[in-house]
Amino acid sequence: MADVVTGRTFSPPADRPNSQAMNPLVFxxxxxxxxxxxxxxxxxMYEWLSPQLGSYFRVRGSTEPDDQxxxxxxxxARNLRSFEGSVEGFRSWVFMxxxxxxxNERRRSSRKPIALHADVTELDRDWSPSAESEAxxxxxDRVSRLLEHLTLDQRSVIALRLVADISLEETAxxxxxxxxxxxxxxxxxxxxxxxxxxxEA
Amino acid sequence: MELPGGDMDxxxxxxxxxxVEALLARSDEADPTLSELMSEIRDFAxxxxxxxxxxxxxxxxxxxxxxxxxxxxxxxxxxxxxxRRPWMFGKILSSRLARVMAAVIAVIMATxxxxxxxVLPHPIQSTVSDIVGVVGIDIDDGSAxxxxxxxxxxxxxxxxxxxxxxxxxxxxxxxxxDINEDQVEDIDDETVGEDDHSQADDDDEDVDDDDHGQISxxxxxxxxxxEDDGADDGDHGTVSDDNEGHGGGHDDSAGGGEEDD
Numbered sequence: 455m456a457d458v459v460t461g462r463t464f465s466p467p468a469d470r471p472n473s474q475a476m477n478p479l480v481f482x483x484x485x486x487x488x489x490x491x492x493x494x495x496x497x498x499m500y501e502w503l504s505p506q507l508g509s510y511f512r513v514r515g516s517t518e519p520d521d522q523x524x525x526x527x528x529x530x531a532r533n534l535r536s537f538e539g540s541v542e543g544f545r546s547w548v549f550m551x552x553x554x555x556x557x558n559e560r561r562r563s564s565r566k567p568i569a570l571h572a573d574v575t576e577l578d579r580d581w582s583p584s585a586e587s588e589a590x591x592x593x594x595d596r597v598s599r600l601l602e603h604l605t606l607d608q609r610s611v612i613a614l615r616l617v618a619d620i621s622l623e624e625t626a627x628x629x630x631x632x633x634x635x636x637x638x639x640x641x642x643x644x645x646x647x648x649x650x651x652x653x654e655a
Numbered sequence: 656m657e658l659p660g661g662d663m664d665x666x667x668x669x670x671x672x673x674x675v676e677a678l679l680a681r682s683d684e685a686d687p688t689l690s691e692l693m694s695e696i697r698d699f700a701x702x703x704x705x706x707x708x709x710x711x712x713x714x715x716x717x718x719x720x721x722x723x724x725x726x727x728x729x730x731x732x733x734x735x736x737x738x739r740r741p742w743m744f745g746k747i748l749s750s751r752l753a754r755v756m757a758a759v760i761a762v763i764m765a766t767x768x769x770x771x772x773x774v775l776p777h778p779i780q781s782t783v784s785d786i787v788g789v790v791g792i793d794i795d796d797g798s799a800x801x802x803x804x805x806x807x808x809x810x811x812x813x814x815x816x817x818x819x820x821x822x823x824x825x826x827x828x829x830x831x832x833d834i835n836e837d838q839v840e841d842i843d844d845e846t847v848g849e850d851d852h853s854q855a856d857d858d859d860e861d862v863d864d865d866d867h868g869q870i871s872x873x874x875x876x877x878x879x880x881x882e883d884d885g886a887d888d889g890d891h892g893t894v895s896d897d898n899e900g901h902g903g904g905h906d907d908s909a910g911g912g913e914e915d916d
Contacts, residue, residue, distance in 0.1 A: 491717050493717050504704055505701075509700035510700075513700045520708050523712065524715060532719050597698075637672055637675070648689060
């Protein structure tokens with residue numbers, strides 16, 4: 455495999471992770487290599503976390519998930535040298551960066567109205583669609599309409615817990631809330647979605 | 656889509672934490688309709704970067720990681736604590752108490768020098784003298800005994816002026832000189848203490864004074880006591896001697912006997 459930056463070839467570990475969950479032992483090696491700016495390690499990290507991050511940004515209604523994912527990885531790269539922690543802690547840290555980025559973005563654009571339908575259209579235009587995506591456009595429109603009835607915090611909980619499969623405790627830590635508050639948010643979010651289903655029926 | 660439970664009223668029921676967790680964990684025990692909705696949301700959220708996007712992101716991350724400084728703290732926190740050690744005195748001096756203490760110290764230092772020189776006004780000088788005396792520092796308290804020679808001369812001149820004023824009403828300057836000389840002699844006798852006779856005279860005078868004072872004080876006091884005890888104002892007004900006053904007191908005692916009757 456050719457190095458993206460230098461063009462040299464490298465041999466990544468045979469068990470290089472490419473799934474939502476990463477083996478803690480593998481993570482230690484990937485983290486150490488990424489801290490030394492090894493490209494294979496960054497590729498591994500990107501393939502591990504970028505789909506989860508992109509999904510998180512989509513559920514949150516972000517206008518440009520591609521750019522958001524790239525910005526999160528830039529911030530991770532700038533601060534990774536002194537990171538110490540477990541694989542769960544690393545993933546929480548990355549999502550905390552993502553969560554705070556959206557909070558800052560929302561703060562900056564607080565005077566502008568949020569139009570979710572326009573955001574989804576914008577996303578579809580920039581996003582590289584899969585083969586099935588066009589067939590699922592109608593379904594996406596329906597889901598986006600359902601999510602529109604949720605508050606931003608409820609969307610965050612659904613994105614972190616349902617899409618990124620992050621634990622209740624880590625979700626509370628990422629959002630800066632108590633566990634009880636997260637429980638209440640996720641319950642009300644699902645109840646709100648259920649109410650929309652009732653109205654559709 | 657079939658609604659959970661098939662009943663619209665069931666949809667309004669509040670979800671339990673267990674039901675919510677079952678939905679989020681994709682458990683088979685979760686409500687099937689809501690589970691289907693959760694799956695739709697996951698499908699909707701699915702995101703994959705394009706190849707160009709992926710390459711550009713990785714290149715940017717590798718470049719940033721290579722250029723990142725060696726130091727800096729991340730851990731599991733987003734904020735990077737400063738590696739610079741805070742100046743401890745800065746925190747101390749920034750407190751309001753420190754500013755007040757500095758002002759007090761400045762005032763003490765300023766007044767301390769003036770107090771040591773004895774140039775403060777008398778009440779302040781006395782107060783400062785008392786305060787610093789607690790810690791064993793002796794400074795002038797501003798009293799007359801501590802006045803310097805120039806002030807003493809000024810006092811003498813004032814006394815002479817007072818005497819001169821009295822001379823206008825019958826005492827000439829020679830008498831004033833005699834008085835001053837007598838005062839000087841008395842002062843000499845008292846300070847030297849060799850003249851026993853003069854001391855005896857002084858003692859006698861003290862005895863006489865005491866006797867006289869006691870008699871007069873007793874007389875007046877007893878009369879006053881009688882008045883306080885409710886003696887007849889008419890009797891007291893007519894009797895000017897002490898015995899009558901005592902009699903009035905006894906009358907009061909007899910009055911007590913009348914109560915016995």
